[in-house]
Amino acid sequence: MTELAFLSPGAARADDGLTPRQASPLARALAGSSGIRDLSLLGKIELRGEDPPALVDAIRITPDRALLLCEPERCAELLETLPGFAVDMTGALAGIELQDEALMRRLTDLDLSRLPAVGKVAGVPAIVAPRYRIFFAQEVGHSVVETVRDLQQGLA
């Protein structure tokens, strides 16, 4: 599906002297931090159907839902070619990447030896992929990063 362009950050164009500028919802919360990589601007597509295609970079969330990560520029092309139901969730989800296992054990109860998994991380619903990429609703992104940074201090 190529319509619903209003969902896709990748579909914006320069227009009449104005150049659309994307901002990560985590930019301010991450200022001055270390050990946390911002994945918010990655392209993300949610696939639904009986058997979402077993694509290499797809994270299986439920038997009939998967999250596909890609470069933001490729979203439009993928949306057109992917079979079944696909929605651009690039703007919906913020994401971070952490390396520290001890930090993860303070953030979540999920079994870290059985990833990917979906459950509560830093008090919010999240998708966790190895090792460790975490995706959550962008509107709680600021809070999540604040929590992560607070727990980093506890480990220091």
Add this chain to the structure above:
Amino acid sequence: MRLPPQPDELLDRSHEVVFFFRGEPVRAFAGDTIGSALFASGRRVFSRSFKYHRPRGLVCCSGGCPNCMLTVDGTPNVRSCVEPVRDGAVVEPQNVLGSLDRDLLSVVDKVGRPFTPVGFYYRTMIRPRRLWPLYEKVLRNVAGLGRIDKHRGRTTRYDAEHRRVDVLVIGGGRSGLKAARAAAGRGESVLLVDENARRFGAEPFEIVAPGRALGIYEGGLVPIDAGRLLLRVRAGRIVVATGAVEQPLVFPGNDLVGVMLPDGARRLIRDFAVKPGERAVVLAADDRALAVVEDLARAGVETVASIDLREHDPSEISAEGRRGRLHAVSIEGVPHECDLLLAAGAPQPAYSLLAQAGARISYDADRGIFVPSELPEGVEAVGRVAGDLGRLRPTRACHGDGGFVCLCEDVAVKDLERALAEGFDSIELAKRYTTVTMGPCQGRMCHLPSIRIYAHAQGTDEAAIGTTTARPPWAPVKLGLLAGRTHEPAKLTAIHHRHEELGADIIWTGAWRRPHSYGDAPAEAKNVHDAVGVIDVSTLGKLLVAGPDAVEFLERLYPNRYADLKPGRVRYGVLSTDAGRIMDDGTVARLDDERFYVTTTSTGADSVLGWFEWWNAVWQLDVEIVNLTGALAALNVAGPQARELLAGLTATDLAAGGFKYLDAKEGRVAGVPCLMLRIGFVGELGYELHFASPYGEYLWDVLLERAAKPFGLEAQRILRLEKQHIIVGQDTDSESNVLDANMTWIAKLDKDDFVGKWAIEHAQERGPRELLVGFVMANGTVPAEGGQVVRDGRPSGRVTSARWSERVGKAIGLAWLPPDLAEEDATFEIRVNGRLEQARVRLRPFFDPAGERLKS
């Protein structure tokens, strides 16, 4: 007195540690506990008891009883007998007025006892009631444990960590270590915890000591108090090796300083090379306890008498003391001079965790102890807790007439007898009435003795009395540890930081942070009427409903009709529950044949999403529901100049004929693809732009550069009230239905079926009990929201919204009124600040009732 080096002592004599007790330095060795070091320096009185301020000394030396509790570096109730010494630690007594050796409050014991029997607080200090604050103040200062340092509580950091292991072993004694080594040998991941800071050798598994298991919960979850860290452990298997606790005997004088448990004396000698006394009497009921006689001999203590209670259980024991310190024991009339009495009945397995896990606790009458059995799957008991205790025999409930049962709460035998006489005959009632077992030891020292006494007093046996229910936490735990780090996940829109930068007054609406105003709400509202304003409505719930059955889905869920909604058009909708109540409202825009874009209220988004998903799970229609709430930011651009402003940013035809009121178009604004909805919550010409949230700040900046002025929630409330647009949850509550809320046109009762149809039909038959109408105030007073409508001196309605409107020039509002009052121009009265003010019903919007500005 310090003994020469003992073979297994925990001391490192090459390393001296100095701490302070009441300001005076105390010398100790590394490996000492504060209790052992104080005892070695000559201290015998460690605390004053909870209620009677009786002098108390060391008893168990293993962190079980309350006698050694001191305040260390500001932390109250520290078990000094297991607390490792630290250089510079400041140690103080607690619950004394004066000193430990001369506590002025011991007057309570000397003269106050007749006035303070068990349960005295249920019968006294009732009148006069105005003295309650005084009673409370006196009691708090006279009885109690340590004092909390509130500043420390606020500044101490506690964290929590999750762990998963194959095997959790609780208890690092012989059996626990054996089980842990065996599991590790099999390649399992093992965590062993022990409640005391002990020295362990190198082991092939992780050890946390001190670590107190607080309880066993479903799913193999065991929270462990590790000081500043709460470990939430999930274990495949739990091995409980918590051992058994020597039980004190009950006899007159059994709380004198110098009366100890045999194991306590053994630890002083073996672990800390401390001589516990000069002349000792030993009374014990198991082999291990009796063997303390050998330790005493090695330490140079003279044992003047030793009795194996399994062979002979004396009918009378009486300990005598001077100023609270033991100096003799009389056994069946035969006196023995001594300064140390080691007395214990059979050791009781520490079964609490097992009981919490669901094990059966039953009384073994032959051995005189309660033992666990029928353990649930995944839980094992090993060692002494499982009953592996050698030869035992039950001992008497009391040895003589008198004595203390519960050292923590100062409960004497007489108190239990009185409770029984007053009718509290079950052990659960006895516990609650006398508070026995409810102190810091949580029954470790007194549960079994209290059961024995009750059985004896009622002429029955311990099995008939039973045990009280074991509950977590198994040991006292700081609330701060359980609270941990508090993080309140706030929801922020993608444009939030612009509001902060503009100095907006930010408030909570549900979990969202939103701007209430930018400093002058009436001015913001005026700007929307006269020019153009912009408000961040990104918090709206947004759902995509797509698929061949999308229309059917919406038709079944909404009272409205959507089957006839054309692509490119928007319609306001109200969701109803099965009980016919208003659940939420929003807009539904049809994008094409099979795709609808649904908005909800900001705080209702989560429940509407759940509602939609649940109904689809039930109906299994061919429709996908996608939550786009965070995916899209939304800005509402409103005011007579809105068209002009946007025309410069988009190629989409915005002319009145080209983009009509309630149209929905996809286009581009400033290069960003948008869904544009021409709707009008605030009653002026307006376009709501929905677009990918990463462009939130960008598009906001573009609009402000082109002279749109921001307006916040307060201005929005004024504007919408001028149009009598309701806010679900503000103007409606959980009882309101669409008919009464002045939206009869919403419910299309000719539809086959929709959720709430049955209830709305019943409501229609019954007729309304109250109706929602607009009103203006006669004299400009603005009533409070929630203010009462008064009729004939009785409340008969309420105000749900009220504001002063500059544009209308009146105080306006919405209220629920009885149907006979709900007619144009009817007058009624509202109570405002204690006076009745007059109001007049207005059934049409106060401003632009024909909606000309909205539809221009």
Add this chain to the structure above:
Amino acid sequence: MTRRPRGAPSLRELTDYVYFRNNVAGVQREWWQHRFGCELWFLADRDTRTNEVLRVEVPGAAEVKAPTA
């Protein structure tokens, strides 16, 4: 199991359905949602006395027995 009325229930039948539930000491069929995760709605047959889940069904999918973990 609670059953939704069919047709046009009387006010009494409707009120019963909306407000009253049997307090079952035994196995009960319940709707559950993985609210902090994938948002999936499913049915579980749970024994209210022991909290044991005997059966799980995802509407629309093949039947899945309760996992032992």
